[in-house]
Amino acid sequence: MNPFIAYLKQYYHISVEAQQALEEEISFQQFEKDEFLHKEGMVCRKLYFIEQGSVRGFHYNDGREVTNWFGLESNLVTSFHSFIDQQPGYEYIQTMEDSLIWSIGRETLYALYDQFPAIERLGRITCEQYYIRLEDRYVNAHFKTATERYQNLLQIHPQITQRVPLGFIASYLGISQETLSRIRSKPI
């Protein structure tokens, strides 16, 4: 089965018809490392599903790149604010490795919401689940020390340090690269 559909079905069961309709509307693309899925100033029209590989969302803050989130295998990603309100945003989405990625257009998705309440339910449920994740991320980022945040990240994504440059991770954790390097070299 299509991995995107299989992923969605974890959250809520949908009818064969709804599933077929979805399947017809999603498209597949291969990306090389460092390609952009989305850029600042654009309106984001697609919701992506990472089958394999990894991407990051980042923006510029006082001329510096700030990595805001990572998307690994089996993650839905989009430039959320831009996608929902169909406004240009400040965010970039870029692959960090060669990646296999599925996507569905916003217009298409919304048409499916009209046609199949079960698909809209899926939309609601995944949004809720991603809200919870973001909230956890927020609490972790905002109220824990840099060392705790790093250890937390290692627990959730043990492979991440093998796959993602230190600078991106430091930026994601909200600390300088030098500080992260020192945290890593410190004895436990």
Place this chain on the structure above:
Amino acid sequence: MNPFIAYLKQYYHISVEAQQALEEEISFQQFEKDEFLHKEGMVCRKLYFIEQGSVRGFHYNDGREVTNWFGLESNLVTSFHSFIDQQPGYEYIQTMEDSLIWSIGRETLYALYDQFPAIERLGRITCEQYYIRLEDRYVNAHFKTATERYQNLLQIHPQITQRVPLGFIASYLGISQETLSRIRSKPI
């Protein structure tokens, strides 16, 4: 019109039938300052709408209270993680002022989702909008300096310093009360 319903209708138009069904299911309650809407270890079964007053969400971190969010007039609030997954959580919700608050039960809301796709759409849309707010909050909290975060808060909620103790605000901003006091006393 009921202020809760009026608030929801900003996001998406619903039929008179759906509106009546909603109206029958919501209930009203007055709370005094410092009352709890929800406590750690409980499963949160209600979604609240603040007509007047203010509440905060907080939890304990190493024995210290940490204020995670504020809810003022015309805000939907709940202990999100607990409400969605119906699991006990670590969060408290407490009023900060005498408050007028509407609520709807989770079971009831989900029954309405089954009956009226338009209400489920409303659920999806509000979740999306609250996701966006949380993302903004995340970026602001994580990648800006304490002074910038404070000024940002003043811009969004100018009245907040008149209504909320400094300690809560400091905790919300992720800094110590003393640091916030010094930021405030500093010349612009």
Place this chain on the structure above:
DNA sequence: ATGCTTTTTTGACAATTGTCAAATGATCCC
């Protein structure tokens, strides 16, 4: 392998913020 580029580490110092303690100011309640 060799050089070239990128990434990571290290050092020295400065800036920011936290902590503890005490003083001041505000509010509540009887």
Place this chain on the structure above:
DNA sequence: GGGATCATTTGACAATTGTCAAAAAAGCAT
């Protein structure tokens, strides 16, 4: 009104983290 409680400010110092600069290590292409 006055004492108790709570909230805010201030000071001194310590801890954490950032910044800049340079060195070391790792990765990549030819």
